[in-house]
Amino acid sequence: MTTPAMARASRPAGAPDEDTVIDVRDLRMSYGTNQVLTGVNFTARRGEVLVLLGPNGAGKTTTIEILEGFRMRSAGQVGVLGADPAKAGEDWRARTGVVLQSWRDHGRWKVRTLLANLARHYEPYATPSRRRPYDVAELIEMVGLGEQATAKLSTLSGGQRRRLDVAIGIVGRPELLFLDEPTAGFDPHARRDFHDLVHRLSDLEDTTILLTTHDLDEAEKLADRVLILAGGQIVADGSADELARQVTRDAQVRWSRNGERYVHATPDATAFVRDLFAQYGDEVDDLEVRRATLEDTYITLVRSHETGHPDEAADAFAGLEVSDR
Amino acid sequence: MNPATHAIRVGLNRGWIEFTNSLRSPQDLGFYFFTALGTLAYLFFNRHDDWEGLPYPSVVLPSILGALVAFGAYIGPMYSLAIEREDGTLLRAKAVPRGMTGYVTGQVLFQSLSALPLLVVIVVPSLFLFEIITERGMIAWLMVLGIAALGLLAVLPIGMIVGSLIKGPNKIGTWGMLPMVIMFGTSGIFYPLQELWEWVQVAVQLLPMYWLGLGMRSALLPADAAAAELGGSWRTLEMLGVLGAWAIIGLLLAPPVLRRVARRQSGSAVEAGRHEAMRRVQ
Incomplete structure (x- = not known):
């Protein structure tokens, strides 16, 4: 084993360093003639919590099982903790956890x-x-x-x-933990406990976590980064906030005045509200500012895929800079 | 510590826990109780018969012990593997480092230990109820244990391999039981081999079941009873040879077969098994 310092020094800039826990490039998977994954790309860094979302049948479980080393891929490169899960040995297994x-x-x-x-x-x-x-x-x-x-x-x-x-x-x-729909069947209390545990693992133990869920609220609470899998590819990759802003930069401002209700969409809600008060003062009531939630983002993206404009949605997110945190 | 031998130690711990769990399980205790009751009742009703001057229970007990050891060693791992593959036990083993080593070690120990209660609940009452004649006394019973151990090694891998090949517990009835009925029916344990066609006799002598029964008889019966066997001898060397060969074949063949089964395990495979099981229940 090289020491971490040597490994760091010998890596060219931009290449995955020892902080890259998952590195997936052009991962493809087909069952017979059915192509489930048509080129999945993403990376995960040490201590990150990644939430993989996607409609039923999108290939979330397939993806996670390939990374766990429980399923053979059709093509593409997969690096997990510096090894190929299809060939990795028991030492590698000891560093991963599977729920x-x-x-x-x-x-x-x-x-x-x-x-x-x-x-x-x-x-x-x-x-x-x-x-x-x-x-x-x-x-x-x-x-x-x-x-x-x-x-x-x-x-x-x-x-x-x-x-x-x-x-x-x-x-x-484990240094890397896989969870496939971990909270299915949890009551709200158990769910809260589970969320605390995930935070504890990622904060205190520096555990990298990859989980799938159908609960978008949960995804928003847990994820450092959200990946949306649709049409066999990752169509969105970023924090819940980043994704929401990508779908629409507008926030919805609702208020009422003299018993009448108003809605206004604006990219700069703070300035708009300031003006609103300057103009009407005490008359403004029931003020509510709402940004696009992860749910709005998810529904928009998945729908654009299902209506047959996958490229549009993928393009919309191509410009998204995923900050390396 | 050496990870491989450590995994075997953890597996032995696993097998021992399985065994103690089994001794606390009403289901398993019921199995021991009824098997013993049936066997003892059979011996009891025939206790006054005799065969060439020997009391009948004395004559058939060795064959019965041989059959029970072979039966347990075949059916036990077969059931375990067919069921535990579907319910996710194997997948759990696969998800921890060297978990499959631990699982297989545990199975071998557990299934071997499971033969003991069965021998005890039949042999101990028999000694009190019937006139069991053993010329060699304690040595005869030690030989029984030794031959049982060798027989387990010979038959356990067969059960594991068959269990690995069966597609789920609902197929045990056909693919698991059919070979068993054939192997045991012709094993010479239930009726003398000499009465079967010659080609069947040859086939049966290639399988371990016959030799396990013969070994038990050679341990417990007086020397002149060998006259009733094929070739008029206990053929001790052949017995050890055939059982030993099966043990070696099994120990070589079982790991790759189990690895193949383990490779196919995944969360979605277990999930599919669960759906299949739910469908069966409905």
Whole structure:
């Protein structure tokens, strides 16, 4: 292994450095004659939370399974933690975490026993900077299964099982974590806990996270960057704010005056509101300024794909500068 | 620590937990209880018969033990693999470093240990209920354990390979049971091999089941009972040779077959399995 400093020095500018955790170039996948992915490109940097969105059948799961090393791609280059997942070995596996959607496996096992046994698989892969695995008791508390620690898996509710899935996914203290629809079936409380956990992993552990979801509100809360997969390609790549501004720079200003309601779209809502007050003062009531949400963006983009103008939408976002944070 | 041997240790821990889970499971205990009850009842009703001066239970018990060990070693891993491939157990193993090593080690230990309770619940009551004549005493029972261990090594991989090839639990009935009925029906355990056609006799002697039964008989029956066997001998060397050969073939063949199965595991494959299972229930 080269030291990080050497690796940094030997890389030409612009090439992926050791902070690039995922590097996908022109990834293609077809099942028979059905082309699911027709050229996917994106990168992820250390500690980033990426949320992959897209309509059903767009290839989100296919993409994530290729990156996990669970599925062979048809063509293209894929680098995950500096290796090709199709060929990577057990050392690589130890650095990744996968949150699986279980349903009835290990029904006779107790929560703590299963987690402890799986945790032991990571013991040989500890490094001075990354203690592996997590302390099992601590992790059980962290995902909120303290009271179920000695319960059999077959007695867990759907939400409790998902919490255990998450615990198993992160027990090896992964540098990169994959989650395919992790919060499906979570109640609002469990969802909030899960969001806290994701923030904690990315902030404190510097874990890079790639997750898919259908919950756009969740995507907006969690994502450093949102990727929208449609028509077999990434059609949008940026923070939720950047994407929203790309679809429309206008904000909607609503207010009422003398019992009548008004709506006005403007790129500079602050200036408009200042003028509004200067002109009407106390008469202005029920003021509301609303920017385009991720949901507006998503619907607009996906619709433009489904109506057969994919190039238009892709062009609209081609100019988008994705800031390297 | 060496990651490979570490994974085997974790797998042994896994197998032991599976075994203790099984001993606490009403389902598994019920299986042991009813198998023992059926076997003991059969021996009990025939306890006054005799064969060439030996009490009947004494004569058939070795064959029954051989059959049960072979049966458990075949059916156990076959079921486990067919089911655990569909429910995501295998995928979980694949998602942790060297998880497949741990899973397979665990299976081998668990399935081997599972033969013990079955032997105990049949042998111990038999010793009290019937006149079981063993000329060699304790040594005979140690031989039984040794031959059982070798038989497990010979048959377990067959069960694993068949389980890997079956497409889901709903196919166990046809593709898992059919070979079993044929292999066991002709194994010489249920009736003497000499009564079958000659080509069947040759085929059966290529399979491990017959030799496992023969080995058990050679351990427990008096030396002159060998006269009733094919060739009038226990053929101890051949027995060890055939069982050993199957163990080696199995241990060489099982890993690539299991790797092939594991390679096909993914979240969407498990999801498809779940839909299939839901459809079956409805």
